[in-house]
Amino acid sequence: MSAVVTEKPQLREGAFGHATALSCRECGHQIDLGPFYACPECFGPLEIAYDFPQVTREEIEAGPRNIWRYKALLPVPSDIELSPNTEPGFTRLLDAGNLARELGLAKLWVKDDSTNPTNSFKDRVVACALSAARELGAKVFACPSTGNLANAVAAAGARAGIKTVVFIPSNLEQPKQVNSAIFTEQLVAVDGNYDDVNKLAQEIAGEEDGWAFVNVNVRPYYAEGSKTLGYEIAEQLGWRLPDQVVIPVASGSQLTKVHKAFQELIKLGLVEGKPYRIFGAQATGCSPVSVAYKAGVDAIRPVKPDTIAKSLAIGNPADGIYVLDICRETGGAVEDVTDDEVRDAIVLLARTEGVFTETAGGTTVAVLKKLVESGQLDPSAETVVINTGHGLKTLDAVSGRVGPAATIAPSYAAFAETGLAEA
Amino acid sequence: MSAVVTEKPQLREGAFGHATALSCRECGHQIDLGPFYACPECFGPLEIAYDFPQVTREEIEAGPRNIWRYKALLPVPSDIELSPNTEPGFTRLLDAGNLARELGLAKLWVKDDSTNPTNSFKDRVVACALSAARELGAKVFACPSTGNLANAVAAAGARAGIKTVVFIPSNLEQPKQVNSAIFTEQLVAVDGNYDDVNKLAQEIAGEEDGWAFVNVNVRPYYAEGSKTLGYEIAEQLGWRLPDQVVIPVASGSQLTKVHKAFQELIKLGLVEGKPYRIFGAQATGCSPVSVAYKAGVDAIRPVKPDTIAKSLAIGNPADGIYVLDICRETGGAVEDVTDDEVRDAIVLLARTEGVFTETAGGTTVAVLKKLVESGQLDPSAETVVINTGHGLKTLDAVSGRVGPAATIAPSYAAFAETGLAEA
Numbered sequence: 090m091s092a093v094v095t096e097k098p099q100l101r102e103g104a105f106g107h108a109t110a111l112s113c114r115e116c117g118h119q120i121d122l123g124p125f126y127a128c129p130e131c132f133g134p135l136e137i138a139y140d141f142p143q144v145t146r147e148e149i150e151a152g153p154r155n156i157w158r159y160k161a162l163l164p165v166p167s168d169i170e171l172s173p174n175t176e177p178g179f180t181r182l183l184d185a186g187n188l189a190r191e192l193g194l195a196k197l198w199v200k201d202d203s204t205n206p207t208n209s210f211k212d213r214v215v216a217c218a219l220s221a222a223r224e225l226g227a228k229v230f231a232c233p234s235t236g237n238l239a240n241a242v243a244a245a246g247a248r249a250g251i252k253t254v255v256f257i258p259s260n261l262e263q264p265k266q267v268n269s270a271i272f273t274e275q276l277v278a279v280d281g282n283y284d285d286v287n288k289l290a291q292e293i294a295g296e297e298d299g300w301a302f303v304n305v306n307v308r309p310y311y312a313e314g315s316k317t318l319g320y321e322i323a324e325q326l327g328w329r330l331p332d333q334v335v336i337p338v339a340s341g342s343q344l345t346k347v348h349k350a351f352q353e354l355i356k357l358g359l360v361e362g363k364p365y366r367i368f369g370a371q372a373t374g375c376s377p378v379s380v381a382y383k384a385g386v387d388a389i390r391p392v393k394p395d396t397i398a399k400s401l402a403i404g405n406p407a408d409g410i411y412v413l414d415i416c417r418e419t420g421g422a423v424e425d426v427t428d429d430e431v432r433d434a435i436v437l438l439a440r441t442e443g444v445f446t447e448t449a450g451g452t453t454v455a456v457l458k459k460l461v462e463s464g465q466l467d468p469s470a471e472t473v474v475i476n477t478g479h480g481l482k483t484l485d486a487v488s489g490r491v492g493p494a495a496t497i498a499p500s501y502a503a504f505a506e507t508g509l510a511e512a
Numbered sequence: 513m514s515a516v517v518t519e520k521p522q523l524r525e526g527a528f529g530h531a532t533a534l535s536c537r538e539c540g541h542q543i544d545l546g547p548f549y550a551c552p553e554c555f556g557p558l559e560i561a562y563d564f565p566q567v568t569r570e571e572i573e574a575g576p577r578n579i580w581r582y583k584a585l586l587p588v589p590s591d592i593e594l595s596p597n598t599e600p601g602f603t604r605l606l607d608a609g610n611l612a613r614e615l616g617l618a619k620l621w622v623k624d625d626s627t628n629p630t631n632s633f634k635d636r637v638v639a640c641a642l643s644a645a646r647e648l649g650a651k652v653f654a655c656p657s658t659g660n661l662a663n664a665v666a667a668a669g670a671r672a673g674i675k676t677v678v679f680i681p682s683n684l685e686q687p688k689q690v691n692s693a694i695f696t697e698q699l700v701a702v703d704g705n706y707d708d709v710n711k712l713a714q715e716i717a718g719e720e721d722g723w724a725f726v727n728v729n730v731r732p733y734y735a736e737g738s739k740t741l742g743y744e745i746a747e748q749l750g751w752r753l754p755d756q757v758v759i760p761v762a763s764g765s766q767l768t769k770v771h772k773a774f775q776e777l778i779k780l781g782l783v784e785g786k787p788y789r790i791f792g793a794q795a796t797g798c799s800p801v802s803v804a805y806k807a808g809v810d811a812i813r814p815v816k817p818d819t820i821a822k823s824l825a826i827g828n829p830a831d832g833i834y835v836l837d838i839c840r841e842t843g844g845a846v847e848d849v850t851d852d853e854v855r856d857a858i859v860l861l862a863r864t865e866g867v868f869t870e871t872a873g874g875t876t877v878a879v880l881k882k883l884v885e886s887g888q889l890d891p892s893a894e895t896v897v898i899n900t901g902h903g904l905k906t907l908d909a910v911s912g913r914v915g916p917a918a919t920i921a922p923s924y925a926a927f928a929e930t931g932l933a934e935a
Binding site: 138151154155173175176179183184186187192202203204206207208235243244245246247248250252254257259263264266267271272273274275276277278279280281286288289292296299399410434435439440441442443444445457466471479480481482484487488491492493494495496498500501504507512 | 598607666669689691694697698703863905911935
């Protein structure tokens with residue numbers, strides 16, 4: 090098991106806020122907070138355990154208009170907003186009346202994370218990872234990524250003034266390459282797929298001292314950032330939980346953390362407890378969790394991804410089994426859709442709500458549609474769908490589908506001939 | 513003079529909030545609120561006049577986290593936030609400590625409008641234009657645009673459920689075309705430059721009934737949206753004005769409206785009055801206002817634009833003379849920079865603050881740098897620089913400048929050879 094630093098770091102008082110320990114998700118074994126991510130007893134994934142203080146809605150509402158309003162519930166120091174970071178979060182929760190009508194839903198909201206600093210939800214998790222890297226004394230901030238994470242890490246690292254090295258597959262789309270390289274001189278293209286890049290990152294984390302790979306050796310801290318999506322949904326609904334949430338599944342971490350956030354809010358008395366159903370969305374070309382859900386089994390069989398939804402293309406999802414548990418326990422489901430359904434849904438969301446989502450968001454909206462049509466989702470219940478990223482990053486997915494209705498000479502006569510005035 | 517509707521529309525009570533009239537900027541002649549944009553006496557541009565109520569900081573702070581928190585100061589109805597819109601504004605004001613150190617400034621902030629719903633400040637003005645279009649009973653929502661405005665109009669129109677027709681030059685970059693076409697089936701490509709497209713829009717506005725061209729026949733309402741940039745800067749600084757602001761100049765409208773916003777806040781007692789200096793930024797390839805400023809003349813000689821900063825490429829800026837007035841009166845200046853300086857500044861802002869700006873923002877940051885170096889800007893005074901749009905829309909400007917530091921095989925040995933671990 091690699092470490093950010095070889096020696097146990099000297100942690101300052103309150104370095105991780107109200108976090109008390111790292112707790113194994115599998116066996117429950119607890120260890121001290123530090124640069125660890127796997128249980129020393131059973132190698133299960135470690136998660137942050139807390140002893141939360143009394144937190145009030147008013148305290149949160151008086152906080153900054155970004156994720157640090159929830160700092161008391163995150164593994165970050167109480168002065169976190171003073172450290173340079175991209176200030177992500179508190180994105181729009183849009184009343185999606187048009188899309189609701191189109192799909193036959195009584196009430197639908199879009200939680201739109203495409204307006205985050207680097208245009209995806211990854212800015213949330215990276216902000217928490219950056220804080221951990223700082224507190225653990227890391228010298229290098231790094232990640233393996235298929236795109237969105239690379240953008241977020243490179244931007245946050247630049248602003249924090251820490252050496253930042255980002256690893257991507259060498260065949261990554263040009264927009265996502267530029268959107269990382271613009272922030273860091275140390276973008277490394279790796280000949281291989283994401284799994285190869287990820288393995289290399291683990292190798293480097295084991296060999297080099299002081300490297301904080303956000304999604305590898307500081308993953309427990311990183312993953313907690315996704316809880317803020319759940320907190321925001323509840324606060325923006327007026328401190329209540331929705332009835333149903335549809336969430337994309339890549340590693341599955343985000344879905345588990347939204348559930349964790351809802352549970353924490355209930356326990357803290359910040360929202361009223363109530364049943365809610367959580368649904369997972371995958372692309373058929375990479376749907377190991379959906380396949381297991383439909384087969385009624387607990388084991389997830391890894392797949393080789395083949396889908397345009399590249400930011401969801403994790404063939405062996407680390408949190409897949411927890412996604413299954415949560416979707417089953419809450420009465421939700423996991424569903425998958427074809428690439429054509431993904432493309433259609435990107436256009437559908439744009440034409441109804443003015444939100445341009447990337448393929449991951451297209452997957453989630455397409456799954457929402459399919460869940461309604463198959464009767465798995467209750468159309469009369471209040472529903473939230475999460476849009477995790479921006480369409481400008483995956484232009485190729487739709488550039489063949491949309492375009493000018495006409496190309497004309499610059500004259501009124503030419504325009505009149507198009508018939509668009511009457512259309 | 514074209515009209516949104518031929519007959520004077522029946523306006524509902526409070527359709528334009530506390531706006532009282534349309535007032536000519538040149539001769540001061542006032543006319544009733546309606547679908548007009550040019551003075552019937554002198555053909556000067558019309559601007560909104562108000563009779564503001566007493567507004568308190570607390571009322572504003574209790575409002576929504578978007579531009580409608582300032583609705584009492586805009587020509588919109590008091591229930592504006594209930595109408596479907598993209599909910600723009602209240603974007604980040606980033607403490608730009610790294611860039612400040614790099615440039616030798618005591619205190620610098622970046623007002624980052626690249627995180628607006630369609631990733632530029634245009635979402636602000638379009639939201640106000642949409643309200644006016646609705647209140648005036650328009651049937652069609654439209655604009656001529658070089659990109660950012662097209663994106664904002666198409667998205668807002670989709671969400672509002674109004675017929676939306678967007679006109680662009682047929683040679684526009686593909687990302688901006690897709691980012692409009694995704695929202696509307698009625699994107700019209702025009703063989704010609706922006707001036708040709710603009711003329712066509714004016715022709716259609718004159719021929720067709722019920723078309724609201726946001727930047728043509730509802731321009732007085734539209735332009736007021738830029739005031740919210742000024743309001744937000746003041747509120748986010750803790751209800752104070754900065755000493756210096758650097759603002760890009762295309763038509764010049766945004767700069768004049770930020771000044772108007774500051775003046776209104778002072779008059780309303782929402783901030784303390786103080787001297788401040790306003791600076792305008794242009795690209796040398798389209799710098800008619802900067803040329804006039806430097807020549808010490810009042811007349812602006814139109815130019816044929818030739819610059820990568822296409823969203824600033826207006827050769828005959830409608831508000832150019834007012835920009836000159838304001839920059840001279842406040843002790844500011846207008847400056848221009850080359851396309852190479854624009855590219856360098858895009859990378860500089862990204863590497864220091866983790867913000868990826870488009871060419872317009874690159875222009876503004878490059879001008880900031882030049883103003884410091886030439887001694888025109890006081891490095892000891894608190895300065896705000898406005899970033900108006902997102903770098904993902906103008907990727908080509910920098911895609912040749914940044915990229916992977918290395919392309920390697922997926923092994924630690926290959927990585928070690930790059931020397932990046934030690935760098």
